[in-house]
Amino acid sequence: MNKNETVERRYLPEISRKEIDELKNTVKVSSQKIIADNIERMKKADPHRPDAMKYFDDIANLFGRRQQEIQAEKEKGKKVIGYLCLFAPTELISAADAIPIRVNSGWYDTSKLGDRVVPVEVCPVIRSTIGAKMIELSPFLEQSDALISVLTCDGMTKLSEILSDQKTIWGMNVPRIKDSTQSLRFWSDEIRHMKTQIETFTGNKITRNSLKEAITVSHRATKVFRRLQELRKGNPVIMGRDAMLVNQAYTWDDKKRWTEKTEALCDELEKRVQQKDWVCNSDTPRVMLTGTPMFWPDSWKLPTLVEEGNPQGIIVADEQCSGERILSDPIGVDEWSMDDMLNAISERYLMASTCPCFTSKDGNEDRINWLLNKVKEWNVQGVIYYVIRGCMLYAMEYSRVKKALDKINVPVYYLDTEYTREDVGQLKTRVEAFMELLNARVDF
Amino acid sequence: MAGELIGSILSLIVLVGLGTAGVLTVLIWKKNRVARVTFLRFVIQAVGLAALFFLFSLEPSIPLLYVLITWFTVTLFLGRFFCGWICPFAFIMDIESLIRKTLKIRHRLLPDKLNIALHKGRYLILAVFLLLPLALWLLNPPPNTASAVMMAQLLAGPFRPYSIIIDPLIPFVVPWTGQLVLGSVNLSYPYIGNILTFVEATPGQIFAVVFVAVTLIGAFFVRRVWCRFCPAGASIAALNKFKAFKGVPLLYIEKDEEKCPKCGVCKRVCPVQVNDVYEQKGGKIGTSQCMLCARCVEMCPYEDTLKIKFGNKPVFKSRNWLESSIVNEERKIE
Ligand code: SF4
Ligand code: SF4
Numbered sequence: 001m002n003k004n005e006t007v008e009r010r011y012l013p014e015i016s017r018k019e020i021d022e023l024k025n026t027v028k029v030s031s032q033k034i035i036a037d038n039i040e041r042m043k044k045a046d047p048h049r050p051d052a053m054k055y056f057d058d059i060a061n062l063f064g065r066r067q068q069e070i071q072a073e074k075e076k077g078k079k080v081i082g083y084l085c086l087f088a089p090t091e092l093i094s095a096a097d098a099i100p101i102r103v104n105s106g107w108y109d110t111s112k113l114g115d116r117v118v119p120v121e122v123c124p125v126i127r128s129t130i131g132a133k134m135i136e137l138s139p140f141l142e143q144s145d146a147l148i149s150v151l152t153c154d155g156m157t158k159l160s161e162i163l164s165d166q167k168t169i170w171g172m173n174v175p176r177i178k179d180s181t182q183s184l185r186f187w188s189d190e191i192r193h194m195k196t197q198i199e200t201f202t203g204n205k206i207t208r209n210s211l212k213e214a215i216t217v218s219h220r221a222t223k224v225f226r227r228l229q230e231l232r233k234g235n236p237v238i239m240g241r242d243a244m245l246v247n248q249a250y251t252w253d254d255k256k257r258w259t260e261k262t263e264a265l266c267d268e269l270e271k272r273v274q275q276k277d278w279v280c281n282s283d284t285p286r287v288m289l290t291g292t293p294m295f296w297p298d299s300w301k302l303p304t305l306v307e308e309g310n311p312q313g314i315i316v317a318d319e320q321c322s323g324e325r326i327l328s329d330p331i332g333v334d335e336w337s338m339d340d341m342l343n344a345i346s347e348r349y350l351m352a353s354t355c356p357c358f359t360s361k362d363g364n365e366d367r368i369n370w371l372l373n374k375v376k377e378w379n380v381q382g383v384i385y386y387v388i389r390g391c392m393l394y395a396m397e398y399s400r401v402k403k404a405l406d407k408i409n410v411p412v413y414y415l416d417t418e419y420t421r422e423d424v425g426q427l428k429t430r431v432e433a434f435m436e437l438l439n440a441r442v443d444f
Numbered sequence: 445m446a447g448e449l450i451g452s453i454l455s456l457i458v459l460v461g462l463g464t465a466g467v468l469t470v471l472i473w474k475k476n477r478v479a480r481v482t483f484l485r486f487v488i489q490a491v492g493l494a495a496l497f498f499l500f501s502l503e504p505s506i507p508l509l510y511v512l513i514t515w516f517t518v519t520l521f522l523g524r525f526f527c528g529w530i531c532p533f534a535f536i537m538d539i540e541s542l543i544r545k546t547l548k549i550r551h552r553l554l555p556d557k558l559n560i561a562l563h564k565g566r567y568l569i570l571a572v573f574l575l576l577p578l579a580l581w582l583l584n585p586p587p588n589t590a591s592a593v594m595m596a597q598l599l600a601g602p603f604r605p606y607s608i609i610i611d612p613l614i615p616f617v618v619p620w621t622g623q624l625v626l627g628s629v630n631l632s633y634p635y636i637g638n639i640l641t642f643v644e645a646t647p648g649q650i651f652a653v654v655f656v657a658v659t660l661i662g663a664f665f666v667r668r669v670w671c672r673f674c675p676a677g678a679s680i681a682a683l684n685k686f687k688a689f690k691g692v693p694l695l696y697i698e699k700d701e702e703k704c705p706k707c708g709v710c711k712r713v714c715p716v717q718v719n720d721v722y723e724q725k726g727g728k729i730g731t732s733q734c735m736l737c738a739r740c741v742e743m744c745p746y747e748d749t750l751k752i753k754f755g756n757k758p759v760f761k762s763r764n765w766l767e768s769s770i771v772n773e774e775r776k777i778e
Contacts, residue, residue: 179706181556208548223766330745330766332709339550343712352707366705373702 011117011162012134023135027109028063031137035061035297038241038304045307046239046279050272052265053242059249060296066252067139070099074143079202082144084129084159085152086321087174087349089191091331093148094255095206095214096198102251103141104322105129106295110137111419117162123390124419125293126155130162140252141167146201148194150174152357153393170197178350179360188346195342208338215331215341217255224262225250225327228269232316233378235282237269240315241303247323248296280314285438286379287313290371290401291386291394293322301421302386305428311435317378319371320386321355329353356393364397368404375410382438383412384431388419411437458494465490477765481742485529489538492530493615501619512610519680521694527677528737533612533634534671537663541715544664552665559672559717563733566678570609573638573675611635612676623652667715671735681732695736695754701726703749710740710750721750 039057043049059066070080081093082103093100110131111124117134118127132138141147146168149160160169172190175183199205228246231237246265250258272278287306294302299322306313318324329352333344354367374380383405387395398414405412413434417423465487499506519526527534544551554562611634622632623640639652662669671677699721711722720731721740741750744762751758 184708219766226764226766329705329707332707332713332743332745334709334713334743335545335548335551337545337548337550340712344709347708347712352705354705369702370705376702 009165012130012165013116015134020135023113024137027107027135027137030109031107031297032061032063038297038300041304041308042239042241042245046242048277049242050238050265050268052261052268053246055261056242056246056249056265059253060245062252062297063139067143069254070101070140070143073099079145080140080143081146081148081198081201082141083148083150085148085150085156086326087150087152087172087353087355088148089194089345089349091211091214091218091345092191092195092198092206094217095210096202096204097210098145098198098202098204101140101144103129103138103144103147104293104295105132105138105141106297106299107132107137108298108419108421110135118158121390123153123155123292123392124388125295125391126159128419129159133163133166146170148172152355153391155390168201170194174350174357176358177360178353178358184346184350187350188343191346191349192342208336208341211338211341212336215333215345217259219330221250221255221259221262222327222330224259224266225324227266228262229317229324229328231266231269231273234273235276235278236280236284236286236314236316237272237278238265239279239307240287240318241300241307244294244303244315244318244323245296247326250326280312285311285313285435286316286381287438288317288319288371288374288378288380288383289315289323289386290319290383292388292391293320294386295322298419298421301424302384302415302417302427302431305424305431306384306435309428309432309435311432311439313382313431313435313438317374317380319354319367319374325354356397363400367397368401371401372404372408375405375408380410381441382434383410384434385412385414387414387416389416411441455494455498458490461490462487462494477763478743481738481760485737486535486538486542488529489532489535493532493535496532496613496615497617497619508610511613515610515613516679516683519683522736523695524677524680524732524735525695526680527671527674527735531612531676532615533674534668534735536616536660537668537670538715540660540664541667549665551667553717554666554669554672556717556719562673566673566675567682569673570675570678570682609676609679611638612670612674668735671716677732677735695752697721697729697734697736697738697741698751698753698758699724699726699729700749700751703746704744705746707745709743709745713739713743715739 039060042053042057058064074080079096079098080101081098082101083090083093084102084104086102088100090100104125105128106125107128108124111128113131113134114122114124114127114129115131117130120127129138129141132141136142144167147160147163148170149156149163150172151157151160152174160171163169172194173186174190175186177183178187195206204210225247228238228243232240232243246262289303294300303315306315329348331341331344331348334340354364354370356364356367358364358366371383375383383401385394385398385401387398395416402412402414411434413430415427415430417427468483499511515526541551614632614634614637616631616633618630618632620630622630623636624631633652633656635655636652639655640648659670704726706722708722711717711719714721714734715737716733716735718731718734718740720733721729736752738752738760741752741760741762743765744750745765746762747764748761750762752760
């Protein structure tokens with residue numbers, strides 16, 4: 001249910017249909033090229049890429065198969081509920097027989113359009129999403145009948161307001177201090193409220209069984225997700241970019257099919273482990289990414305530089321809400337009563353999250369512990385702290401992360417960039433210098 | 445006669461039950477990582493129940509005092525393990541929880557403050573119970589010396605007053621004459637004996653019935669409600685305060701700070717609402733509120749984050765319970 005066009009727009013400028021169509025076509029064409037190029041490079045990086053990746057290459061085309069599938073479902077009467085942030089309880093959406101889909105934008109070109117609405121100081125993810133809305137570029141954003149927006153950072157908070165010019169928006173208030181009973185109580189009220197809202201909107205009741213089914217689907221996905229991450233612990237059998245694409249595809253793919261395909265991928269990779277068939281030398285520096293989310297396709301800029309650099313690095317883990325945070329925590333249901341399931345969902349989304357929007361009496365210590373644990377378990381040799389200018393929360397937490405990593409003697413590199421392709425050359429130098437450093441440490 | 449028959453039927457049931465339970469345990473242990481310990485616990489509780497039945501039916505009977513001493517000695521080493529894994533009264537409560545779970549009825553939580561107040565106040569409750577006989581005696585002095593002597597023996601005899609400490613040991617079906625005989629099966633219920641001893645005939649009976657009803661209904665909605673302030677648990681806890689074990693017994697829960705993202709699962713699943721496992725940053729969990737049932741360890745979704753340790757050896761660790769039982773061999777970098 002798109003809002004009536006005649007509603008007065010508070011933020012978004014009026015653009016003529018003709019301009020919209022023109023811009024949309026240009027950006028779409030260039031985006032399709034970037035997608036194809038990214039995939040081409042991923043194929044080249046690993047000449048003997050797992051067969052199972054074919055499926056993900058296909059689903060990675062944002063203007064392809066998945067868009068048509070969703071369109072077909074919509075025509076059959078299904079609702080699509082988009083979300084802008086991982087805090088949105090997707091199980092509730094699936095349980096109400098609607099399609100959950102993440103709509104954050106990774107298009108660099110649209111961020112310039114967003115500049116017409118908000119100043120350039122604002123986080124590019126936000127600007128780019130606004131731009132995508134202005135020219136109706138994002139298939140998933142256009143297809144969503146409603147959007148769940150969780151007010152995590154300042155950008156997200158205002159983004160939902162801006163998008164409400166054209167979309168039905170449901171805001172969710174996330175408490176900033178997560179480590180307290182009153183926060184949890186508040187949040188689980190929000191979750192319960194969201195449940196009612198989804199039920200009313202879709203006209204489908206969320207029953208105990210449908211919710212249980214949705215949670216089980218998520219459990220299976222988390223299970224195979226963990227299996228994939230487990231495989232990245234040893235000698236590299238999969239390029240980091242491939243794994244990152246798989247993880248991210250979960251946010252727009254059909255959950256069940258994604259699980260099956262990822263299982264097939266893991267089977268294949270496990271065989272390779274047995275045959276000791278590695279994607280690169282075992283002394284390639286093992287890199288972990290953390291910081292601002294990297295959305296497909298344009299933000300593959302940095303991972304590509306890391307894995308195609310000279311010297312080369314391999315990404316073995318990440319701590320990003322566009323990556324491993326999507327699936328790493330299961331919903332710990334104790335008893336399958338409605339009440340306990342909802343409590344478990346509330347806790348899973350609030351307490352297990354390591355988003356930097358939180359603080360507590362120990363600061364955001366959970367994130368530090370998460371990072372330290374990852375670094376140790378995945379034998380990470382260097383961490384790239386990725387920040388796009390305008391992303392305050394991640395930028396501000398850097399010093400603490402650096403101190404913590406210094407203590408265990410793991411180098412961390414602060415890499416700031418923009419939603420632009422212009423700085424690739426300069427980034428390349430910086431990334432390669434860091435890889436040199438890691439290599440020197442490995443040799444030593 | 446009937447008693448003997450009941451006895452042999454019971455032992456048959458117990459044997460068959462244990463056999464089935466054994467098979468089921470193996471199956472569940474393999475299949476379901478979030479229920480295996482809970483299930484094992486049920487089996488052990490059932491075995492404990494049977495063992496206690498036969499212990500009580502031994503001829504000549506074992507003085508309760510010996511039971512008490514043995515129990516306390518074991519306690520010194522294992523802490524409240526007894527509460528989590530053996531106590532028959534708790535078994536009844538756990539069965540009720542199981543029924544409630546199957547019916548998909550939600551449980552209620554005690555407010556945290558009340559729970560902690562009960563936890564802290566249980567020594568007081570214990571003291572009141574221990575002194576109750578004395579108080580009753582003073583309030584209602586026996587009419588003549590002969591009955592006074594009888595009363596004194598009854599109340600201050602070799603074990604009576606502190607029998608409340610081990611009363612949860614008394615299972616439902618008892619080999620001796622219980623408070624209620626139904627078709628020559630002797631039924632009993634913890635604390636009923638004490639109530640009937642201390643309170644006069646009719647009010648005593650009413651009080652007893654109310655007590656049974658309240659505890660049964662309470663335990664249906666609130667998991668392990670009695671354990672929050674149980675005098676038996678309190679006495680165990682008091683024992684564990686002995687400095688020899690630095691406040692922490694041999695069997696304990698340990699948490700790995702770095703691996704825990706504070707997801708809160710352990711807090712929600714704990715049947716006695718222990719917050720310490722969640723709140724404590726890491727290391728040994730020292731609270732005597734915990735009865736070592738291991739539910740939190742079983743449910744913690746992050747590998748090796750929570751461990752139950754005996755001495756220095758981990759006996760059970762939290763696992764990635766999404767995995768099946770086929771444990772992947774750990775991969776190393778060559
Ligand atoms: S369940 Fe495990 S990971 Fe979660 S808070 Fe408790 S100890 Fe930490
Ligand atoms: S803290 Fe853990 S082991 Fe202790 S009683 Fe609670 S669930 Fe059981």
